[in-house]
Amino acid sequence: MNTTCIYVFKSTYLTFRAEKAFKSAGISCALVTKPRHISSDCGLAVRIANDKRDDAGSVLAQQSIPCLGIW
Amino acid sequence: MIYLDNAATSHPKPPSVYKRVDAVLRNCSANPGRSGHAMAIEAARIIFQTRESIATLFRIHDPDRIVFTSNATGALNLAILGLLKPGDHCVTSNVEHNSVVRPLHALSQIGLTVSRVAPTPQAFADAICGRTRLVVITHASNVIGAITPIAEIIAIAHARGVPVLVDAAQTAGSVPIDVASLGVDLLACPGHKGLFGPQGTGFLYIAPHIDVEPILFGGTGSRSDLEDMPDFAPDRYEAGTLNTPGIAGLGAGVEFLIDRGIENVRAHETALLHQLMDGLAAIDGVRIYGPLDPNRKTGVVLFTIDGIDPAEIGDQLDSEFGIAVRVGLHCAPQAHRALGTFPEGGVRISPGCFNTADDIQQAVGAVRQIVKRRSAVLA
Numbered sequence: 001m002n003t004t005c006i007y008v009f010k011s012t013y014l015t016f017r018a019e020k021a022f023k024s025a026g027i028s029c030a031l032v033t034k035p036r037h038i039s040s041d042c043g044l045a046v047r048i049a050n051d052k053r054d055d056a057g058s059v060l061a062q063q064s065i066p067c068l069g070i071w
Numbered sequence: 072m073i074y075l076d077n078a079a080t081s082h083p084k085p086p087s088v089y090k091r092v093d094a095v096l097r098n099c100s101a102n103p104g105r106s107g108h109a110m111a112i113e114a115a116r117i118i119f120q121t122r123e124s125i126a127t128l129f130r131i132h133d134p135d136r137i138v139f140t141s142n143a144t145g146a147l148n149l150a151i152l153g154l155l156k157p158g159d160h161c162v163t164s165n166v167e168h169n170s171v172v173r174p175l176h177a178l179s180q181i182g183l184t185v186s187r188v189a190p191t192p193q194a195f196a197d198a199i200c201g202r203t204r205l206v207v208i209t210h211a212s213n214v215i216g217a218i219t220p221i222a223e224i225i226a227i228a229h230a231r232g233v234p235v236l237v238d239a240a241q242t243a244g245s246v247p248i249d250v251a252s253l254g255v256d257l258l259a260c261p262g263h264k265g266l267f268g269p270q271g272t273g274f275l276y277i278a279p280h281i282d283v284e285p286i287l288f289g290g291t292g293s294r295s296d297l298e299d300m301p302d303f304a305p306d307r308y309e310a311g312t313l314n315t316p317g318i319a320g321l322g323a324g325v326e327f328l329i330d331r332g333i334e335n336v337r338a339h340e341t342a343l344l345h346q347l348m349d350g351l352a353a354i355d356g357v358r359i360y361g362p363l364d365p366n367r368k369t370g371v372v373l374f375t376i377d378g379i380d381p382a383e384i385g386d387q388l389d390s391e392f393g394i395a396v397r398v399g400l401h402c403a404p405q406a407h408r409a410l411g412t413f414p415e416g417g418v419r420i421s422p423g424c425f426n427t428a429d430d431i432q433q434a435v436g437a438v439r440q441i442v443k444r445r446s447a448v449l450a
Contacts, residue, residue, distance in 0.1 A: 011293055011306055012104040013135040016119035033107025042105050043292050044112065 005053060007046040007060075008038055008068045015044045018065050025059045027052050038071050073394045073430045077264065077423030078213055078241060078371050078401075084267045084324060091323035092269060096316040103315055104292040114315050121322030122305075128325050128333070129258065130249045131276055138275045138308040139318055143240040144170040146259035146275035149308060150236045151175060151207065153283035154257075157182030159204035162233075164190040164219070166212045166406040171238060175207070187405070192223040199231050206233055210248070211241040214406040214419070215361025216344075216371030218246065225254055234281055240264060241369045244324075245340055245424075247333045256281050262317065265336075265423075267324025272317040277304060287311070336424050340370040343422040343431050347372050350435030356442050360410050360417065373410075373417045376438070379445055381418045384438075388418075392437040396420050 009015045015031065022029040029048045034041050048056055053070070060067055074082045095117060101110035103118045118139070126134035140146040151174040155161055161178075163171060165187045175185050184202070188194035195206060206228045211218045225235045234256035239248060244265025250258055255276070262272025277283050285300050289310030294301040301307050328336065344365035351357050356377040362368050376384060385398035399416040400407050407413040420434060 010303055011135065011301075012115050013119060013122065013305060016116060031107070031112050041293055041295055042107075044104075044107055044115070 003050055004047050005050050006032065006035060006038065006071045007048065007056065008034060008071070009045070010066065010068055012043055014065060015046060017063070018046050018060065018067070021059050021063045021065060022046065022048065022056060025055065027055055027059065035071070038069070073392075073426075073433060075420045075422055075426065075430065075434055076395045076397050077426075078216075078369075078419060078421035079397055080261075080263045080270060081265060081267055081423050083425055084269075084320070085327040087323040087327055088267055088269070088320045092316050092320040095319040099319075100315060102292075102312050104313075105290075117315060117319045117322065118313060121318050121325065124322050124325040124329065125274060128329055129243075129276070130251045132251055133279055136277050136279060136304050138277060138305045139313055140273045140275055141271050141314070142263065142273040143238065143259050143261035144273075146261075146273050147171055147207075147236070147238060148174050149275050149286055150257045150259060150277070150283060151178070151205075152286045153308075154205055154234075154236075154281075155183055156204075158202070160184045160186070160200060160202040161205050161207060162186045162188065162195055162198045162203055163207040164188060164194075164209060165409055166190055166214065166217075166403065167207070167209055168213055168238065168240065169402045169404075170240070171207055171209070172403075172405060190217070190219045192220055192227055195224050196227045199228060199233055203231070203233050206235045207238070208235065209238040209240070210246070211369040211371075212361070212403070212406055213241050213371065214401050214403045214417075215373050215410070216241065216368035216421075217361050218242070218367055218369060221255075222253055229254060234278075241371065244328055244333065245336055245369055247337070250276060257283075262321040262324070265328075266321060267327060267424075268321030269317045271314050272321045275308075277308075283308070285310070339424065340422060341365045343426055343428065344368060344370060344372065346428060346431045347420060347422065347435065350431065351438060354435075354439050354442055356446075357438065360412065370423060371419060371421045373412075373419050374438075375412065375415075375417045376442055376445075378449075379441070381416055384418050384441060387441050388434075388437055392433070392440075394434050394437055396434075 103114035186198040236257040243260040258276040262268030291306040381398040388394040
């Protein structure tokens with residue numbers, strides 16, 4: 001089972017906003033290239049630990065950051 | 072040299088701007104928003120942080136609606152060409168820079184109607200009609216520095232359902248602009264003037280309710296599977312590789328202003344204006360144009376000297392006194408026509424944040440000597 005998951009956002013700007021919001025909330029995260037099986041884009045995504053998904057969801061909702069999907 | 076041409080571009084910049092540009096150019100010049108390696112991520116982070124800093128300075132609630140351009144002209148062209156269509160009507164003032172005059176003129180060749188009026192709320196109220204699609208107004212004249220009452224003009228336009236594009240080329244960084252409170256729909260700013268970025272930087276803020284068509288097409292690093300431009304900002308308007316070192320420097324300039332406070336910059340420039348206008352007004356034969364109250368102006372003073380070509384004054388200030396000013400029409404022929412200074416133009420002295428009272432004293436002394444010398448020749 002995967003121990004991490006990937007959050008994908010519409011734009012690079014939103015990706016960095018999410019990273020900033022996660023870090024401010026103490027959620028460890030890393031920017032990674034969007035995996036090809038998720039998107040043909042050459043952009044970035046945010047990787048976090050699977051067990052932080054609930055916290056991450058709350059942060060995104062609080063800050064009104066729309067997420068395209070989680071893989 | 073004493074640099075008094077800040078209305079054209081600011082000089083010097085805060086030391087942090089030089090350092091940031093140098094560091095990014097040396098260490099972080101990857102392509103932002105494209106690749107996923109560490110350097111590309113850092114480059115994209117610099118772009119993100121600059122957007123956030125600009126949003127803080129201008130009280131913009133939607134930083135992703137800040138679109139980087141190569142200068143204010145690029146921002147104005149994006150707004151004007153991306154919004155207006157043949158058959159539309161646009162109201163603008165008769166003191167606009169050519170960066171507004173020329174794109175509007177180009178569109179008027181294919182069916183746009185343009186009303187050019189005095190920069191007063193009443194004139195705009197009278198000119199707006201049912202076909203009016205956009206109001207374009209400079210926040211301050213680049214020729215005489217007069218500050219336009221944009222709050223009143225925006226209120227009038229909004230009451231008629233018309234959005235407003237504000238050209239803040241002469242005010243961004245030196246006059247506080249609260250986008251949220253003013254309800255500015257589109258704000259065009261140069262990065263290289265009052266915001267202290269390098270040349271080749273600028274931005275357009277597009278409010279979320281305004282739909283501007285892109286005028287530049289190409290790669291964005293997003294939705295690469297589509298032939299259409301992405302439907303979201305800022306990507307929709309930022310085709311091609313951004314000027315990362317320049318935007319990094321712009322970010323450092325904006326952070327400098329946040330730290331110092333635009334009110335403090337404004338107070339300093341107003342004091343210099345006061346000294347400059349008092350000094351020039353005391354010289355026989357010098358004619359000053361525009362408001363005489365420094366509180367109604369940005370850091371720009373236009374003057375002429377009876378019987379001396381402005382170009383000759385500029386040359387003498389430069390070659391004999393080491394003082395840099397700008398002469399001529401200042402890319403705003405309509406404003407000079409309205410002032411009666413067309414086609415010769417005038418001499419524009421524009422102090423900035425880093426000028427001192429001593430700089431102004433030397434400039435006034437130099438003008439006094441030029442006049443005295445000319446009087447002696449004529450006697």
